[in-house]
Amino acid sequence: MVIMAALFWPQGRAAPTESPSPASEAAEPDAPRITRTRLRIVPPGYTGLPAREQAELDARVPVGSRVEWLLDVAPRPDTVSAAFSEGGRLAFSRRRDRWSATRVMDQSTLYRIEADGMARQRLHRIDAVEDAPPVVSLVTPDSQLVLAAAGQTTFAPVFEVSDDYGVATTAELRITLTQGEGEAITSESRTLTVRGRGDGRSKRFSATLNLAREGLVGPGDLIVQLVARDNRRPRSQVTEGPSVILRRSAALGSADGLDGLLRPVMPAYFASQRQIIIDAEALVAERRDLEPRQFLDRSNGLGVDQARLRLRYGQFLGEETEGGGLALPTNDAPTLPTNDTPAPAPEVHGPDDGHDHSDEELASFGSAVDVLREYGHAHDDGDAATLFDPGTRSTLGNALDAMWSSERALRQGRPEEALPFAYQALEFLQEAQRADRVFLPRTGSDLPPLDMSRRLTGDRDDIGARLPPVQSANADPTLERAWRALDDRPGGGRVDLDGLERWVRGASGRLEDPLGLIAAIDTLRAEPGCSDCRRALQALLWDAMGATPARVERREAPNRRGRRYLEALQ
């Protein structure tokens, strides 16, 4: 008679290999017993892992594995089934003396083999191990920001991708070229499919980029990012790797020292005014080719943009907003991470509406406003908005006036009249941008309202602080009770295993290993004398308790002699 070894703890903590026979089993010699166990695990094909068999009923399998139980039970019971902890039961089918059942494991679970008349078995555990997404690391260059050497013509970054089961043979290289400076930064992206070299689990991807062909002729950045996939089925997992930036500095030809490289760059909050000018000029140029109606629409659209821009800057000066629309129009959904607050749905512009918007500008722009909204108190009149120093504020005020005029002309379909005002606004904005100091208003304390009926009466009754209670950060009392009951103190109390299990099920979201706890509780409940099971539960409880804040020790009382001595000293 062998009760199979049970491996409960996947961390390599071996549970007792031979469990003491439950009393009921010993009492009934004719009860069915499991005489042989096999577990056949067929991992999903994409993992490339071979099917394996094991004798233990606990296993760690990749998600999606097919697990087949093969049990010999003697004497032959009527039915054999596996009851799962999350509910559900899997009936075994019999072929001669061998019972078998199959299930695809999509999540970790606990189960118990049950048969008619068979003694209660321990819970067994199958951990479904999730496929990890691929990991992309940069091999060369060794830092993510590289400055182009003089005369450099090619750039060959190498990425290494590793995955637990396999990396797809091809990956996408996302190449972004940004050029220009300050207001006039342009960027273009393209993707390139590259093939990796190496074995299934770890591959190297490299590409040699010709800088001239990529278009990096002047100063600018070439940003390269590898997007790698693994071979998971049905859907592969995608990891966007780290970007590596090749920077060619503007002052590279004449730069001596670091001055040219480390020149402070102001964030481009105010770039969109230039965009409106560009679009308006383009519109004027295309005027002959457009129908009047179409022309008016586009001009009006530019006016809307101008209005939004004006509203944004108005916020800096503490103006009321008209409506809630703060988002600038965009062509497409932003792919770069932007501000956390969800923006209202932007007005949809087609790609052919004649103007373009840079996502990067929007991102930094939006976050600046959010900082203001989060920490500042802008709902005020213009003079009290203290984000900017007075000079900057007046400059911004002038810019807003110019924007008003520009917007009015655009909305009336006269972009050429709007242009001077737009240029004027741009200049004021650039002037404001050069002011590098920003002030945030102080926040005052919120004092409770005065009780006017008691004021100046000298009545001091009922004045006093009700000190608020402090939340205890200690471990849950159920857990502490269970820990104390389990602590091997001779003559100690009994463990309330049912209460503990209820607590574990209720708190399973906060616990690291709720399945392990439930299994350990169940085992201890069935075999109260098993000291290894007890220790296993103790270990799990210790982990579940976490660190507790230190309480204060009391000093030991002096013993009888010490007390007499202290009393004699008086």
Add this chain to the structure above:
Amino acid sequence: MSDGGTTLHWVTASVIAAAVLAGAVRLLLWRRASRAEAPVWRLAALLGLQLTAAVLLYLTLNPPPTAVGAAALRIVTSGQVAGTNPGEIPVALPESDAPAVVRVPDLATALRRFPEARSVRVSGDGLPPRDQGALPVPLEYEPGPAPVGLVEFSPPSPAAPGAGFEVGGRVGALAAGVVELVDPADQIVDRASVEAGDRFQLAAYTRAAGLTLFHLRLRNAEGALVEEIAVPVETRDAAAVRMMVLAGAPNPEVRQIRRWAESAELDVSLQVDLGAGLRLGDAAPLTAAGLSEVDLLVIDDRRWETLPSPSRGAVAAAVRDGMGLLLRPTGPIGGETRRQWASLGVSLSGTGDAVAPPDDSGGLTRLDLIHGGQAAVPILLDDQEAVTAGWSSLGLGRVGVVTLVDTYTLALTGRPEQHSRIWGAVVSALARPDDQARPEVESLAWSGRRMAVCGLQDEGRVIDPSGTARGLIIDPKAGGRRCAAWWPDTAGWHVAVDDRDQQTPFYVHPADAASSLLRAADRQATLDMASATPDADARARRHVAGSPWPWFTGLLALLALLWWLERRRPRQD
């Protein structure tokens, strides 16, 4: 030989002499009464034999000492194979597995069986505790190889929940290795590299109240386990300290003390003077009854100055009764307050000006006040060894002074655990003690080794891991410590209980756990014994009590002859 023995000898000799005299007189009387003419030689023979028998009886009772030869007893203890020099009698104690020598159950038996031994030479790991004690003969010790594993180990004392504890020890001859402290979930919480003879100290934190077993593992340089010993930690959840904080003005220090006290689950009440008779918070009145419910009173100098003198008297009386009092000067203090505090045993010297820490050190400001006197016990020292918190005892209670004035900055600058450590140390040093004295138990106990349970009043018992309680017999020789011996026979947690039901749990290690510790202890004890006895003098002859048996045999033969001679009647023809 003692005076008592000499007196006894004289008494014996006089009784025997009196008996001989009585016998002679009786013989003479008997001869005169019997008319028969007995030969004179018979009378003379009887008298002579009586005298000889008397001498033999005396010698049987007090056999004369005999001088013994110059042999040495070679005691082989565990860990050593017998290697005997000429002139030595090899004897093995039960712990030794050395073959082909005389086995004895203990050293005393060996000494009795070989009285000719005039010295004892011990080799191996040393004498077990059973054989440690004063010896009548000189002892030499040739220690075996030093133990490799742990040779010293100090398990932690009971800790509060969440508090830190420390485990210390020393490794033996292991060339290089690592000690690891492992928590109940089998995770390493602290480790230190050690070399031969190094001391180490590892620290960890407790969690909920209860009995916890950490483990200390000693690994060699290759990572293989050399030795493992359980580290029993008792986490005691004492009754919450009732703390009353009185402040003369609101300030951040008091606020932070209250916040810390509540997070540490102290029962804290706070009262702050706002001026003009206004007070924030609630606190029990400063009367004898009110203060008997307080374990620690924290008061600053400004509040102290406003206390009416009955309240000050009540505070002093409460301290004498066991309450803790923490005085918290906030600046230079007046002469009157100094005098009053000096009457509580706290004489402060110094101006009371603030001593700022060096710039950018992140240190704390303390006041230039020194809690003087020989009776002052420091709690906290700064890095210039100045006492920043200390106490002196007053009656059953303690009066402490903290001269730090800005510990709240620790909490504000993200170091709340340091704030907690400072105030935890201060409060636990000062607060009224748990009035329950518990049985005291030796910190290390092994299954099969005798240990002492002390501090018992009238009776005590030990509950073993199976839940069986066994009574303890208090050794009258232990005197005021009230100790009893206990031989644990199972490993695991035991509980010593005294007659007031106060419990001290203790852990008994399995007999084979960390054997190097036991070997090191035996070795040290034997070395101490060897250094305490004088060196063996090779030529000295030693006298031991002689055997009474030859004398007794002679006496028996003589008495038979005497009896035959006396009963024999001359043939009456």
